[in-house]
Amino acid sequence: MKKVVALTVILIVAVVIFIPTLMVWMIGGPTGPGLVKSKGGEDVTIRVYLHEQNQIVEMTLEDYVKGVVAAEMPAEFELEALKAQAVAARTYAVKNMTLFGGSGVAEHPGADVSTDIRQGQAWLGPAQLKNRWGPFQFDRYWNKISQAVEETRGLVVTYNGEPINAVFHSTSGERTASAKEVWGFDYPYLQSVECTWDKKSPRYNETKDYTFAELEQRLGADCGVVSAIQSGSADVARILDHTESGRVDKVRIGSKIISGIDIRQKLELRSANFSIELKPDRLVFTSIGYGHGVGMCQYGANGMAKEGRDYRQILTYYYKGVAINHIMGS
Numbered sequence: 278m279k280k281v282v283a284l285t286v287i288l289i290v291a292v293v294i295f296i297p298t299l300m301v302w303m304i305g306g307p308t309g310p311g312l313v314k315s316k317g318g319e320d321v322t323i324r325v326y327l328h329e330q331n332q333i334v335e336m337t338l339e340d341y342v343k344g345v346v347a348a349e350m351p352a353e354f355e356l357e358a359l360k361a362q363a364v365a366a367r368t369y370a371v372k373n374m375t376l377f378g379g380s381g382v383a384e385h386p387g388a389d390v391s392t393d394i395r396q397g398q399a400w401l402g403p404a405q406l407k408n409r410w411g412p413f414q415f416d417r418y419w420n421k422i423s424q425a426v427e428e429t430r431g432l433v434v435t436y437n438g439e440p441i442n443a444v445f446h447s448t449s450g451e452r453t454a455s456a457k458e459v460w461g462f463d464y465p466y467l468q469s470v471e472c473t474w475d476k477k478s479p480r481y482n483e484t485k486d487y488t489f490a491e492l493e494q495r496l497g498a499d500c501g502v503v504s505a506i507q508s509g510s511a512d513v514a515r516i517l518d519h520t521e522s523g524r525v526d527k528v529r530i531g532s533k534i535i536s537g538i539d540i541r542q543k544l545e546l547r548s549a550n551f552s553i554e555l556k557p558d559r560l561v562f563t564s565i566g567y568g569h570g571v572g573m574c575q576y577g578a579n580g581m582a583k584e585g586r587d588y589r590q591i592l593t594y595y596y597k598g599v600a601i602n603h604i605m606g607s
Contacts, residue, residue: 326388348399352418355582359425368443448478449574450566474580480567500533
């Protein structure tokens with residue numbers, strides 16, 4: 278009798294635990310403890326705040342992702358790079374959606390995401406894209422982006438079962454930056470990695486120059502650049518330290534010590550990876566890369582795709598230690 282009871286218990290455990298686990302694995306791969314799930318398998322609805330129209334609209338998650346990919350990455354890019362962008366964009370959305378435990382957009386209650394690039398990802402609708410691409414290119418580009426999104430439908434990037442902060446930028450210039458060196462908080466998957474595939478980016482480098490008076494206008498008169506020049510000093514500007522990825526950490530302009538990130542913002546440089554050259558009447562800043570430098574490099578992703586890497590290889594290179602999983606049921 279005891280053997281029968283024990284066998285019955287074993288069978289119940291197998292039915293309750295093992296079989297559902299096997300089914301989940303077959304459908305979407307292994308999942309972590311916090312992997313998001315959609316409701317009932319229908320298309321997930323996302324609430325998007327359109328900042329230009331000042332209204333919240335509903336659309337399917339996949340349609341939203343198509344608009345993000347179209348807005349954030351050149352449609353001429355390789356298909357695998359567009360797929361990588363689609364998964365990153367979907368991951369960002371899912372992490373913010375209240376349906377999956379996200380906080381939404383604090384400034385616009387009821388919205389999951391915003392199309393204001395100061396608050397999130399860019400997004401463009403079909404009418405805006407027709408203006409951008411022109412009527413003759415619209416169908417070709419839209420079909421290509423739709424293919425990239427549909428072939429990655431429901432996929433998100435996870436770390437320990439949770440959607441990651443899937444940040445990205447245009448051009449890294451030699452190396453990506455870690456989240457810690459840019460924002461001060463660390464993520465194990467947002468570390469600095471070498472990037473050699475973005476050298477053909479039209480934004481790879483830029484030179485801007487400012488007169489000493491212009492520098493004081495932008496940095497504040499207390500930086501003392503003009504007085505330093507008038508006193509005959511040849512040490513008007515000096516980079517004091519670099520970050521792990523080679524970007525400027527601290528720089529002295531005149532008598533003022535400023536972070537590389539602040540210099541980038543105040544002088545509107547493309548990145549914090551810059552050098553400084555003193556001229557008789559100005560300072561010349563040469564920057565490498567474009568954007569904050571954290572996460573996936575878009576031009577790097579395209580360069581990797583040109584060499585035959587697929588979107589999974591691209592994503593797992595720029596985001597360290599991650600997995601790519603389905604939103605279950607989608």
